[in-house]
Amino acid sequence: MSEPVIRHDWQLDEIEALFALPFNDLLFRAQQVHRQHFDPNEVQVSTLLSIKTGACPEDCGYCSQSARHDTGLERERLLPLEEVVAAAKAAREKGATRFCMGAAWRNPTDRNLERVIEMIQAVRALGMETCVTLGMLSAEQAVRLREAGLDYYNHNLDTSPEFYGNVITTRTFEDRIETLKHVREAGINVCAGGILGMGEAPRDRARMLQELANLPEHPQSVPINMLVQVEGTPLFGVDGIDPLEFVRNIAVARILMPKSQVRLSAGRTDMSDELQALCFLAGANSIFYGERLLTTDNPDADHDQRLFERLGLRAQAAPADEQKVCCGA
Ligand code: SAM
Ligand code: DTB
Ligand code: SF4
Numbered sequence: 162m163s164e165p166v167i168r169h170d171w172q173l174d175e176i177e178a179l180f181a182l183p184f185n186d187l188l189f190r191a192q193q194v195h196r197q198h199f200d201p202n203e204v205q206v207s208t209l210l211s212i213k214t215g216a217c218p219e220d221c222g223y224c225s226q227s228a229r230h231d232t233g234l235e236r237e238r239l240l241p242l243e244e245v246v247a248a249a250k251a252a253r254e255k256g257a258t259r260f261c262m263g264a265a266w267r268n269p270t271d272r273n274l275e276r277v278i279e280m281i282q283a284v285r286a287l288g289m290e291t292c293v294t295l296g297m298l299s300a301e302q303a304v305r306l307r308e309a310g311l312d313y314y315n316h317n318l319d320t321s322p323e324f325y326g327n328v329i330t331t332r333t334f335e336d337r338i339e340t341l342k343h344v345r346e347a348g349i350n351v352c353a354g355g356i357l358g359m360g361e362a363p364r365d366r367a368r369m370l371q372e373l374a375n376l377p378e379h380p381q382s383v384p385i386n387m388l389v390q391v392e393g394t395p396l397f398g399v400d401g402i403d404p405l406e407f408v409r410n411i412a413v414a415r416i417l418m419p420k421s422q423v424r425l426s427a428g429r430t431d432m433s434d435e436l437q438a439l440c441f442l443a444g445a446n447s448i449f450y451g452e453r454l455l456t457t458d459n460p461d462a463d464h465d466q467r468l469f470e471r472l473g474l475r476a477q478a479a480p481a482d483e484q485k486v487c488c489g490a
Contacts, residue, residue: 171374171417176367179413184405188443191412194419195444204469205422205447206476207259207292208252211455212280213239213273217265219296221319222328222395223356223388225456226265232393234456239264242279249284252451255462258479260284261292261315263455267332268297278309285310288479292352292382297332297340303347313382314344315352321368324361328396338372345378354384354426357410358402366410374417382447383414383421387428389457404432408439415444422447430458434468441472450476 179187195201215236217226225232249260262280269277274295281291292313293306306314318341319325322334344351353376355369373380387407390397414423424447425440432440449459460468469476 167379167419168417169375169377169379171371173364173367173371176371176413176417177364179416180363180367180409184409187409187412188439191415191444192442194416195446198420199446202474203446203477204441204474205259205424206257206450207261207424207447208249208255208257208451209261209263209449209454209459210240210245210248210252211237211265211453212245212262212277213237213264213266214456215265218267219331220329223359223391224394225391227394230391230394232391239273239276242276242283245280246283246287249287249289253287253289255451256466256476257289257450258477259290259292259313260287261294261313261449263294263315264296266296268299269295269302271302274302274305278306281306281309281311285312290479294352297336298343300343300346303340303343303349307347307349311349313350313352315382315384316340316344317353317355317384317386318369318372319355320359320361321365322372323368324359324365328359341376341380345376350381351376351378352382352384352424353380354382354386354414354424356386356388356427357407358388358399358428359396360399363406366406367413370410370413370417373414379418379421381421382424383418384424384426384447385411385414385445386426387431389427389431389454391457404436405439408436408443411440411445412443424448427454427457427459429460434471437468438472441474 215226215234216228220229225234284291290312294315325334423445425445
């Protein structure tokens with residue numbers, strides 16, 4: 162079979178045609194693409210930590226951390242360095258190779274950025290890859306993070322440009338694209354994806370994947386989250402997505418972005434093992450691992466280890482420094 166071309170010119174009708182394929186045909190195509198670029202039995206394992214929780218000024222309709230929603234979440238100040246290092250060590254001991262730190266900010270102040278940089282350097286010193294998600298970044302801040310050795314920056318498009326205003330009003334889809342540009346141009350690996358099950362139409366899901374695939378470079382990591390419904394948020398109680406439709410989204414993401422890590426992200430506690438197995442078959446090859454996401458639960462590490470055993474999956478080893486796309490200071 163010929164090497165699939167890495168494309169950045171996907172048309173909406175082509176993407177919708179992929180979604181319309183019989184399920185077996187779609188999964189077969191996705192699995193073929195997956196095997197051309199990855200070991201099909203290897204999964205990248207990341208652990209998350211909320212380094213600054215709650216009281217966020219943004220109004221994201223899905224989020225437990227927005228100051229505008231009454232979710233009963235206790236706000237916390239930026240965690241001390243020692244606590245972050247202890248959590249990273251614990252994650253490493255359980256088998257995670259990437260440590261992702263999230264802050265409930267619209268954007269970091271330069272002062273806070275310096276504190277996060279100390280965390281990045283301390284976590285890298287443990288031999289782990291680092292990822293942070295801190296909200297909007299200026300071009301200068303992205304360069305500063307790159308110089309500090311950051312491996313990945315997570316910033317999700319979340320949904321289609323057309324549906325965006327139904328979910329978030331305090332920033333625009335274009336703002337997100339702008340931050341991704343700063344991150345990419347600074348030479349940091351991009352982690353960008355979105356959330357499914359927020360009441361969006363099938364066309365919005367196709368549009369979100371089109372926007373991701375038609376970025377100047379495919380994000381190196383593409384987290385696909387299933388909405389975790391949090392009481393007190395505007396999206397609590399919304400009709401969720403058909404699980405098989407979720408699997409189709411994973412498969413289409415894999416086909417559009419053949420070399421990206423596609424992460425089966427939030428929402429796994431509500432998924433059966435069998436549904437997760439279908440997601441891996443569709444080309445997902447990364448997960449969040451450990452009992453906590455940012456503010457909500459994730460499956461127990463023991464359960465995930467058992468699932469990996471049952472499926473014959475292996476956690477990807479930590480990449481040697483020289484193999485990293487980005488190796489910083
Ligand atoms: N404040 C920063 C920002 O929004 O860019 C970083 C942290 S924010 C919590 C990171 C991402 O988590 C969001 O963009 C969203 O895609 C995802 N997320 C947040 N709450 C979620 C939920 N309830 N269910 C699924 N994904 C969620
Ligand atoms: C992403 O796409 N999903 C993660 C990470 N990037 C930062 C966050 C999921 C958050 C789920 C809800 C919570 O725990 O607050
Ligand atoms: Fe704030 Fe990020 Fe939550 Fe939006 S998703 S409310 S920006 S923490």
